[in-house]
Amino acid sequence: MSTMTSPADGAKPIDVAAATAKLLGATSGNMVTYLQSCVHCGQCAAACHFYQATKDPRHTPALKLRPMLKAHRAKSSPLAWIGLAPALTERDLRETEDLIFDTCTMCGRCTQVCPMGIDVASIVQISRQAYAAAGLGPSDLMAAADASRDKGSPLGLTPEKLEERIEWLADENEVDIPLDKAKADVLLTVSSIETMKYPSSIVAMAKLMNHAGVNWTFSSKGYESTNFGYLAGNTSVARVMIERIVAATAATGAKTVVIPECGHAFGVMRYAAANILGRPLPFEVRHITEYLADLKRQGRLRLKPMADAFTYHDPCQISRRGGATADARYLLDGFATDFREMSPTGNFNWCCGGGGGVQAMGRAADVRHKVFKIKMDQVEATGANTLISACSNCRLTMDESKAHYHWPHEIGSLVEILADHLDDTARPAAAAE
Ligand code: SF4
Numbered sequence: 001m002s003t004m005t006s007p008a009d010g011a012k013p014i015d016v017a018a019a020t021a022k023l024l025g026a027t028s029g030n031m032v033t034y035l036q037s038c039v040h041c042g043q044c045a046a047a048c049h050f051y052q053a054t055k056d057p058r059h060t061p062a063l064k065l066r067p068m069l070k071a072h073r074a075k076s077s078p079l080a081w082i083g084l085a086p087a088l089t090e091r092d093l094r095e096t097e098d099l100i101f102d103t104c105t106m107c108g109r110c111t112q113v114c115p116m117g118i119d120v121a122s123i124v125q126i127s128r129q130a131y132a133a134a135g136l137g138p139s140d141l142m143a144a145a146d147a148s149r150d151k152g153s154p155l156g157l158t159p160e161k162l163e164e165r166i167e168w169l170a171d172e173n174e175v176d177i178p179l180d181k182a183k184a185d186v187l188l189t190v191s192s193i194e195t196m197k198y199p200s201s202i203v204a205m206a207k208l209m210n211h212a213g214v215n216w217t218f219s220s221k222g223y224e225s226t227n228f229g230y231l232a233g234n235t236s237v238a239r240v241m242i243e244r245i246v247a248a249t250a251a252t253g254a255k256t257v258v259i260p261e262c263g264h265a266f267g268v269m270r271y272a273a274a275n276i277l278g279r280p281l282p283f284e285v286r287h288i289t290e291y292l293a294d295l296k297r298q299g300r301l302r303l304k305p306m307a308d309a310f311t312y313h314d315p316c317q318i319s320r321r322g323g324a325t326a327d328a329r330y331l332l333d334g335f336a337t338d339f340r341e342m343s344p345t346g347n348f349n350w351c352c353g354g355g356g357g358v359q360a361m362g363r364a365a366d367v368r369h370k371v372f373k374i375k376m377d378q379v380e381a382t383g384a385n386t387l388i389s390a391c392s393n394c395r396l397t398m399d400e401s402k403a404h405y406h407w408p409h410e411i412g413s414l415v416e417i418l419a420d421h422l423d424d425t426a427r428p429a430a431a432a433e
């Protein structure tokens, strides 16, 4: 029996049964516990930047549980046993599409305040798989996933373009940027946002690695760590992107993969990749913030003091959901003499509004700009002129809103300020193990 529904208004047909099957496939173990334990207290609303910025009750995080809960109840509740539990409908899916894509950055802030510890972000990620299977989801997000599979990167950074770009950056900045080294201890990956929009970050990472004497390389066989397959709910593309990095790492013999300034790239490789592949990764995954903190602990990162007043935006997937909150502070400690924490900060920092692929959704631009007002207020309260982040996706989101509001503050990158203050006069570091 066909499961596709064809609306009369000319909208493209969607596959409700495919979405239902995906949602039901995930309703086991902790997911069912999450779905059934919401006590409707509403505390998550005030924690979500989309609710905070709009005051629209639709943006209460708990509402994002409903499509999966309805599919589950239609199959497994006592009413279902007597045929009285309503099934998930096309209307349900269409009316909640924006809640699952445009207005959830999977930042995890709502979970911090939820008395039941409900992981809304994970439910949203699974729901995206269901909506994508039904044929829903922002076209630009889906196109970014397709480009990742077909060209190697969401922004069209092919292996050939990567090679050209690295050659140009190395010449222009007189820095050694190894590509496809036969043997290396560390495989460094890129985010295409950095490569295409903030190439100075690539140069900064190379300078830092070289300064510390790390035996590292980029690889043209697996370089893009931002995983738009994961963000778009397209697990087959997510798997392809991860496998490329696994193959590139095996080719070099590297034991460590370092993820650059991209939060979701880190979250996927560090915490989701092994589950997506169905096997453990044969290497450790470190965010560049963590890796540089390791180098500093080993005495291999020598920095000249920096006196500029600045504040730090904790990227959700690196701090709150990633665990590198303290490492960012450790890197700044003793080096940045006028570092000013914003409030709230660390694991409670507000999201930039562009995570979870929301940055790539053109139709979400207005709500992103509204969310950025929260960040502007936070930064202005510190009195600092400069806002630093360790995520190029946050940086791009904030740069676009900065332009939208003609906000006069500077926005920069953690690796770039570190690289700008390297003390190369000190004794060269020993080569990495
Ligand atoms: S994960 Fe973040 S964006 Fe999504 S509902 Fe929770 S607080 Fe809002």
Ligand code: SF4
Residues within 6 Å of the ligand: 037, 038, 039, 040, 041, 042, 043, 044, 045, 061, 062, 113, 114, 115, 116, 117, 118
């Ligand atoms: S805070 Fe948790 S329990 Fe309360 S409404 Fe939100 S999801 Fe439900």
